[in-house]
Amino acid sequence: MIIIGELINSTRKAIKRAIDEQDVAFIQDLAVKQEEAGADYIDVNAGAYVHEEGKHLIWLVETVQAVVSKPLTLDSPDPKALEAAMKVHKGVPMINSISAEKERYNQVMPLVKESGAQVIALCMSDDGMPETADERLEVAKRLLSDLDKDGIDLTNVFLDPLIKPVSVNGEYGPQALDAIERIAVLGSGAHITSGLSNISFGLPHRALLNQAFIVLAMGRGMDSAIVDPLDKKKMSLVKAVEVILNLDPYAMNYLKASRAGRLI
Amino acid sequence: MIIIGELINSTRKAIKRAIDEQDVAFIQDLAVKQEEAGADYIDVNAGAYVHEEGKHLIWLVETVQAVVSKPLTLDSPDPKALEAAMKVHKGVPMINSISAEKERYNQVMPLVKESGAQVIALCMSDDGMPETADERLEVAKRLLSDLDKDGIDLTNVFLDPLIKPVSVNGEYGPQALDAIERIAVLGSGAHITSGLSNISFGLPHRALLNQAFIVLAMGRGMDSAIVDPLDKKKMSLVKAVEVILNLDPYAMNYLKASRAGRLI
Numbered sequence: 001m002i003i004i005g006e007l008i009n010s011t012r013k014a015i016k017r018a019i020d021e022q023d024v025a026f027i028q029d030l031a032v033k034q035e036e037a038g039a040d041y042i043d044v045n046a047g048a049y050v051h052e053e054g055k056h057l058i059w060l061v062e063t064v065q066a067v068v069s070k071p072l073t074l075d076s077p078d079p080k081a082l083e084a085a086m087k088v089h090k091g092v093p094m095i096n097s098i099s100a101e102k103e104r105y106n107q108v109m110p111l112v113k114e115s116g117a118q119v120i121a122l123c124m125s126d127d128g129m130p131e132t133a134d135e136r137l138e139v140a141k142r143l144l145s146d147l148d149k150d151g152i153d154l155t156n157v158f159l160d161p162l163i164k165p166v167s168v169n170g171e172y173g174p175q176a177l178d179a180i181e182r183i184a185v186l187g188s189g190a191h192i193t194s195g196l197s198n199i200s201f202g203l204p205h206r207a208l209l210n211q212a213f214i215v216l217a218m219g220r221g222m223d224s225a226i227v228d229p230l231d232k233k234k235m236s237l238v239k240a241v242e243v244i245l246n247l248d249p250y251a252m253n254y255l256k257a258s259r260a261g262r263l264i
Numbered sequence: 265m266i267i268i269g270e271l272i273n274s275t276r277k278a279i280k281r282a283i284d285e286q287d288v289a290f291i292q293d294l295a296v297k298q299e300e301a302g303a304d305y306i307d308v309n310a311g312a313y314v315h316e317e318g319k320h321l322i323w324l325v326e327t328v329q330a331v332v333s334k335p336l337t338l339d340s341p342d343p344k345a346l347e348a349a350m351k352v353h354k355g356v357p358m359i360n361s362i363s364a365e366k367e368r369y370n371q372v373m374p375l376v377k378e379s380g381a382q383v384i385a386l387c388m389s390d391d392g393m394p395e396t397a398d399e400r401l402e403v404a405k406r407l408l409s410d411l412d413k414d415g416i417d418l419t420n421v422f423l424d425p426l427i428k429p430v431s432v433n434g435e436y437g438p439q440a441l442d443a444i445e446r447i448a449v450l451g452s453g454a455h456i457t458s459g460l461s462n463i464s465f466g467l468p469h470r471a472l473l474n475q476a477f478i479v480l481a482m483g484r485g486m487d488s489a490i491v492d493p494l495d496k497k498k499m500s501l502v503k504a505v506e507v508i509l510n511l512d513p514y515a516m517n518y519l520k521a522s523r524a525g526r527l528i
Binding site: 167171177204205209212213216219220254263 | 430431434435437438441463467468469472473475476477479480482483484497500501504505507508509510513514515518519522527528
């Protein structure tokens, strides 16, 4: 399971404050904690700064890379901000995100191609957000076909089926899980990821719903998630699922996590 | 999700002691706690008493039914013990269990038929325990066909695919989940249940693995489980899964459980 740590996001109050005050220690502490908790990528987002996104994204990249060795996920729909951040990022980053929206695709794709970056591809087109598994699958196929034609290695692609809240429509859960399975069985080589906490929007005990959803989604073929890696229970469940699905031969990682006191 | 509370089992030391000493209060307390925690059936097992199983099973039935209103699951492979216990059980019980083993089937089936009881049917034949999903599916189909021919209402049947420890063979997890899905899609009307804690045998943090497994199994179509209902985290995850799979319209049960302080 490829874990993308989501906590350094300027839409969160504590992060906005830290960026405003250039609080290096706060950001670095959160970056290190996420890496220690098992994040494979650290997402950085400065989207709260409409006119200064690039500047703040650069600051986040430099601040975080000073203390962690894992690559970052540069989280912006703005090609200019992405390009600026990529220039200072050491090593190959992940880009979050591209989509099947024509303008966004055409602007972000060249950045992906030049850099050989990993890229999150949202299953969203100019027709809007998908509702059903069918619609997600259709956009996913189009993205895979276009990215392949444009010379992108599909093993660098992380398709995001876009999870919607079950509180809005009870069918959004089954439709999302069906979409994940149907994308997985395409066997394209692309990963499947998701900012899954949307599933629980509007309901109490959101962490509980998110934990249940990540397990269900892994059972249907999702192999990455954009999550809070400091949720110890969720990360423990991920390790347990890897054992049950035989993705962790001889339970080596699970036993290591157990010995390190990481399982609850 | 139909929950069968597994705690009153004489193979557990504390229960054996309570039966030895005819400790009514201890057994009743455990029965009430399981019912309060959401068990739909309370399993009672006196299998530790080889020559006096019937006698002790009768005592368990009378002791437990004095304080709970949910039906009991009479847990014995011995038709004589089952028959004795059924005579004192008020209302229609569940029988645990029948199998495709010829002798066992022929002895237990008439008890099921006469009483109209629910019955757990183990996917095990005279050829032994199944290894693969294929083998489980084959035995499941035979059981469904035989029970149907013998006039048993299949909606009273709870097929148990028999879960084996992933510590023994890493493929036992995927095979069990595949079996569940393939039995579910038969659309026979039968339920699928399982004493799922076997999955984690031989590994640390067993409760964690059991929690992950119940979520995965529900995702593939399991609609019942034989579990410890006092594991609050597991029961919370079950409620969350029901919301995500749209089995709990408008999250009514989930919100009720939340208000009652039952979710963690």
